[in-house]
Amino acid sequence: xxxxxxxxxxxSALTSGALSALxxxxxxxxxxxxxxxxxxxxxxxxxxxxxxxxRKVLVADASHLEHHLAENVAPVIEAVAADYEYIxxxxxxxxKNIIPRVAARLDVQQISDISGVEAPDxxxxxxxxxxxxxxxxSEDPKKVITVRTTSFDPVAAEGGEAxxxxxxxxxDAGLTQFVGxxxxxxxxxxxxxxxxxxxGGRGLGSAENFKLIEELAEELGxxxxxxxxxxxxxxxxxxxxxxxxxxxxxxDLYIAxxxxxxxxxxxxMKESKVIVAINKDPEAPIFEAADYGLVADLFEATPExxxxxxxx
Amino acid sequence: xxxxxxxxxxxxxxxxVRVRSDGSGVETNNIKMSMNPFDEIAVxxxxxxxxxxxxxEVIAVTIGGSQAQEQLRTxxxxxxxxxxxxxxxxxxxxxxxxxTLNAVCDQxxxxxxxxxxxxxDDDANQTGQMLAALRGWAQGTFISALEVGEGEATITRxxxxxxxxxxxxxxxIVTVDLxxxxxxxxxxxxxxxxxxxxxxxxxxxDLGVETSTGxxxxxxxEPPARKGGVKVDSVAELVDKLKNEAxxx
Ligand SMILES: Cc1cc2nc3c(=O)[nH]c(=O)nc-3n(C[C@H](O)[C@H](O)[C@H](O)COP(=O)(O)OP(=O)(O)OC[C@H]3O[C@@H](n4cnc5c(N)ncnc54)[C@H](O)[C@@H]3O)c2cc1C
Ligand SMILES: Nc1ncnc2c1ncn2[C@@H]1O[C@H](COP(=O)(O)O)[C@@H](O)[C@H]1O
Numbered sequence: 194x195x196x197x198x199x200x201x202x203x204x205s206a207l208t209s210g211a212l213s214a215l216x217x218x219x220x221x222x223x224x225x226x227x228x229x230x231x232x233x234x235x236x237x238x239x240x241x242x243x244x245x246x247x248r249k250v251l252v253a254d255a256s257h258l259e260h261h262l263a264e265n266v267a268p269v270i271e272a273v274a275a276d277y278e279y280i281x282x283x284x285x286x287x288x289k290n291i292i293p294r295v296a297a298r299l300d301v302q303q304i305s306d307i308s309g310v311e312a313p314d315x316x317x318x319x320x321x322x323x324x325x326x327x328x329x330x331s332e333d334p335k336k337v338i339t340v341r342t343t344s345f346d347p348v349a350a351e352g353g354e355a356x357x358x359x360x361x362x363x364x365d366a367g368l369t370q371f372v373g374x375x376x377x378x379x380x381x382x383x384x385x386x387x388x389x390x391x392x393g394g395r396g397l398g399s400a401e402n403f404k405l406i407e408e409l410a411e412e413l414g415x416x417x418x419x420x421x422x423x424x425x426x427x428x429x430x431x432x433x434x435x436x437x438x439x440x441x442x443x444x445d446l447y448i449a450x451x452x453x454x455x456x457x458x459x460x461x462m463k464e465s466k467v468i469v470a471i472n473k474d475p476e477a478p479i480f481e482a483a484d485y486g487l488v489a490d491l492f493e494a495t496p497e498x499x500x501x502x503x504x505x
Numbered sequence: 506x507x508x509x510x511x512x513x514x515x516x517x518x519x520x521x522v523r524v525r526s527d528g529s530g531v532e533t534n535n536i537k538m539s540m541n542p543f544d545e546i547a548v549x550x551x552x553x554x555x556x557x558x559x560x561x562e563v564i565a566v567t568i569g570g571s572q573a574q575e576q577l578r579t580x581x582x583x584x585x586x587x588x589x590x591x592x593x594x595x596x597x598x599x600x601x602x603x604x605t606l607n608a609v610c611d612q613x614x615x616x617x618x619x620x621x622x623x624x625x626d627d628d629a630n631q632t633g634q635m636l637a638a639l640r641g642w643a644q645g646t647f648i649s650a651l652e653v654g655e656g657e658a659t660i661t662r663x664x665x666x667x668x669x670x671x672x673x674x675x676x677x678i679v680t681v682d683l684x685x686x687x688x689x690x691x692x693x694x695x696x697x698x699x700x701x702x703x704x705x706x707x708x709x710x711d712l713g714v715e716t717s718t719g720x721x722x723x724x725x726x727e728p729p730a731r732k733g734g735v736k737v738d739s740v741a742e743l744v745d746k747l748k749n750e751a752x753x754x
Contacts, residue, residue: 325725369672
């Protein structure tokens, strides 16, 4: 029973999401291989070979794989799929983009965003914005899965000694062309892996005011998140959105400021260890999930909180 | 240019869903149902392309029970030209939906399929990508901007690190994200007119689609409830609790 993990990387190391997908693979059990794709990925492949518990690293290196376009990556996975009973990837925007394309080509009903492994063929996944948990069983000869990264602690990036093997990168599908990217430049830690997240909502009122959130986050060494309303209003870029249709986070501490607590927002943060809510409306649903709730005007409480932390 | 827009009937986004006590699923009896919010955005985008003269025809299609005609009426009221119900068992999985849409594409030969990135009931986020794979077409997922040119479309995608711009040759599939547009509320006269429009009907069997998949649902349950905590009276008390009780800072 062999498992292939399609692993994202940043050019020099596997992402934390990939390490979580590997942790999920270990729970399923079996020989675990990693597939690294891209253009000029020797360093990432070498890093992948050091990851604990990996048997073999497959590398597909070609210029048409540089931007990880689904039309070009999916055939690479498909070409090696015969050797595997499982194909896994993290449920990131890249995994969600590529993996269903693979599943359809293999005629397999993919299992999205799993949060638990009950048996090698039985998995748990949240549905309805996490308001229900579905347990599903797959009888497909191959199981194609994306993994909710916050549900699996990443495996160690060191300690392994896998072999590295080149595989056929295929040809450019000649479909989609990469035009450009606008990578948002936040200075703090990465949202999905940060130990502390401070998120702001519509209550902030403007992009200018959102600085209050950023300053508090900086003081705490935290990542900055946001509700959909804050993103839609243009206070912050799209990739700050936490929720059902944004990013899922599960930090040790999540501080929600000026966020009402809609189910779609809670879907992305309710697995956090400790939740703090600051909201002027004592009836806001966020207080039902918060371990510590402070009914206050955020424009007073947020700077005060920052000051109290600086002083401490 | 012909545009196909698949729309799904789902429990309304603002209903608090309840899990059935027998674990068979989520209660949908006497519950407000709506068009999947992402699909409203997809219909809106297609209708705007029609209004701009870029598209010549917008076809809404749903796969499900006959009640899903309500959602097709909404699409017609928003400005779709035609509507099609493919009758099928409820709860069809994404692979089966993609195969059915593939058969519809064989018949209709659309230049573009605009659909939701995710259905808010199964939260699968698969169908568009699967349809693109089955047709061998380019895919633009999670888009927040769409510009249609001669034989191609330029899209902006919302990705984990920010935004990405791609050019897709047509025909292509795009799946829409929340910030592509704000869907209109259909006007009353349009709602009335939509009631009279015919809805084309077919079935997955007529289309010759195999709808069984290898995945079965074993049970559905409530997630563990999160206990609400305490209210603190001041920032000082909050800091104290975080330090000394929760020990997270
Ligand atoms: C298909 C779909 C997908 C969605 N996906 C997501 C998602 O992924 N993530 C997400 O977050 N949302 C999502 N939403 C939107 C969600 O339903 C809510 O609309 C959104 O989360 C509300 O954001 P908010 O809490 O910032 O705004 P609001 O609900 O407007 O809340 C603002 C809060 O700020 C408080 N406030 C205002 N002023 C102050 C002040 N001075 N001091 C203190 N408190 C103050 C108010 O009391 C209020 O509680 C989705 C919706 C749909 C339909
Ligand atoms: N039964 C269906 N009928 C029509 N369209 C559907 C159906 N199921 C899914 N879709 C389309 O596929 C998108 C993604 O759904 P999913 O892959 O289930 O998250 C939806 O936003 C719809 O556009």
